[in-house]
Amino acid sequence: MYRSDVRDAHDVERGAIVSVVDEAKNFVGQAFYSDQSEIALRFLSTSREIIDRDWWRDLLRQSVERRSAIAKETNAYRLVYSEGDLLPSLIIDVYDGHYVLQSLSQGTDRLQSEIVELMVEEFEPRSISERNDARVRQFEGLELRKGVLFGDAPHEIEITQNAVRLMVGPLSGQKTGAFLDQRENYLAAARVAYGRALDCFTCNGGFALNLAKSCESVIGIDISEEAVASAQRNAELNDARNVEFKTANVFDALREMETAGERFDTIVLDPPAFTKSRATIKSGARGYKEINLRALKLLPPGGVLITCTCSYHLSEEMFLGIIAEAAVDARRRLQIIEKRGQSSDHPVLLGVPETHYLKCVIARVLQ
Numbered sequence: 001m002y003r004s005d006v007r008d009a010h011d012v013e014r015g016a017i018v019s020v021v022d023e024a025k026n027f028v029g030q031a032f033y034s035d036q037s038e039i040a041l042r043f044l045s046t047s048r049e050i051i052d053r054d055w056w057r058d059l060l061r062q063s064v065e066r067r068s069a070i071a072k073e074t075n076a077y078r079l080v081y082s083e084g085d086l087l088p089s090l091i092i093d094v095y096d097g098h099y100v101l102q103s104l105s106q107g108t109d110r111l112q113s114e115i116v117e118l119m120v121e122e123f124e125p126r127s128i129s130e131r132n133d134a135r136v137r138q139f140e141g142l143e144l145r146k147g148v149l150f151g152d153a154p155h156e157i158e159i160t161q162n163a164v165r166l167m168v169g170p171l172s173g174q175k176t177g178a179f180l181d182q183r184e185n186y187l188a189a190a191r192v193a194y195g196r197a198l199d200c201f202t203c204n205g206g207f208a209l210n211l212a213k214s215c216e217s218v219i220g221i222d223i224s225e226e227a228v229a230s231a232q233r234n235a236e237l238n239d240a241r242n243v244e245f246k247t248a249n250v251f252d253a254l255r256e257m258e259t260a261g262e263r264f265d266t267i268v269l270d271p272p273a274f275t276k277s278r279a280t281i282k283s284g285a286r287g288y289k290e291i292n293l294r295a296l297k298l299l300p301p302g303g304v305l306i307t308c309t310c311s312y313h314l315s316e317e318m319f320l321g322i323i324a325e326a327a328v329d330a331r332r333r334l335q336i337i338e339k340r341g342q343s344s345d346h347p348v349l350l351g352v353p354e355t356h357y358l359k360c361v362i363a364r365v366l367q
């Protein structure tokens with residue numbers, strides 16, 4: 001609930017859990033209160049239940065229970081996904097028994113040490129680290145910090161996703177160490193990928209290494225030398241000899257490849273969010289259109305495009321519109337094979353569209 005909808009919050013402490021009533025004094029629910037963020041209230045419950053240590057323990061257990069099938073497939077996944085698990089502003093990721101947490105509001109920041117205690121009691125973690133260096137904390141008036149809170153956290157952890165081995169740095173990598181949200185899209189992409197493949201914005205090589213199994217060759221591109229170095233090490237770890245990585249700006253690289261007359265059978269586009277606020281949707285849309293247009297020009301008929309946006313301000317409908325415009329400009333007819341979202345350990349809460357941030361469209365060029 002936005003600040004503009006709050007009538008009266010006097011004597012409420014920052015980060016406190018409050019009872020919310022409407023103007024007629026009808027009970028609405030219980031929520032975290034923030035005295036700084038535009039999101040003044042984040043709802044925890046619509047009932048008058050007691051929200052104490054046992055309540056938190058129970059919700060953590062429920063999240064674990066819901067991930068039991070995923071935990072059999074991989075040792076790295078999101079255990080708690082904020083609003084998606086009715087635990088707003090709390091993220092907990094697990095990497096082979098090492099836990100990484102983010103407290104993204106005054107409410108979860110205030111309760112963090114209690115949550116860490118509960119994690120120790122419930123999960124028997126090898127370590128717990130905080131990645132509270134996410135910039136959204138600044139909207140809450142919270143400091144940015146990261147570090148180890150419990151146990152010994154190694155600099156790097158080996159994880160396995162879809163039988164691909166990846167090295168992850170929980171305190172050094174992006175987000176909480178890796179992009180866990182594409183795990184199921186890697187598999188979907190690998191199902192249709194073939195021939196000569198290009199993985200744009202490869203980061204630590206997630207798509208590239210999954211595609212390597214079904215493609216003759218894969219080139220991964222990222223602007224960050226550090227990301228390319230880690231992708232190269234991951235290729236060695238998997239003995240993937242048909243994959244090479246290059247440090248380059250994707251915008252330039254796609255243009256140069258077009259000029260050089262290069263062709264690919266499969267192209268992945270997984271850029272960073274080009275629009276992080278409503279105000280920049282137009283300029284962000286231009287960025288998405290540009291890379292999709294350039295990629296489509298490199299794909300002959302039969303070619304496969306796996307194109308993503310992780311911006312929650314861009315709806316699936318808007319994203320499909322951008323891809324359609326790019327296809328018209330590239331003079332390609334596109335068939336949508338699949339419309340996907342983030343992996344199922346990042347569940348979307350109906351009624352909270354922001355929880356559906358990742359869109360992944362898999363399409364085939366017909367003409």
Ligand SMILES: C[S@@+](CC[C@H](N)C(=O)[O-])C[C@H]1O[C@@H](n2cnc3c(N)ncnc32)[C@H](O)[C@@H]1O
Pocket residue numbers: 178179182201202203204205206207221222223224227248249250251270271272273310
């Ligand atoms: C969303 S992440 C990609 C995640 C990756 N595909 C995965 O599955 O783990 C975006 C990546 O794009 C890279 N990047 C940002 N701008 C770029 C650009 N102009 N050219 C190439 N890479 C870029 C970042 O370094 C980052 O690794």
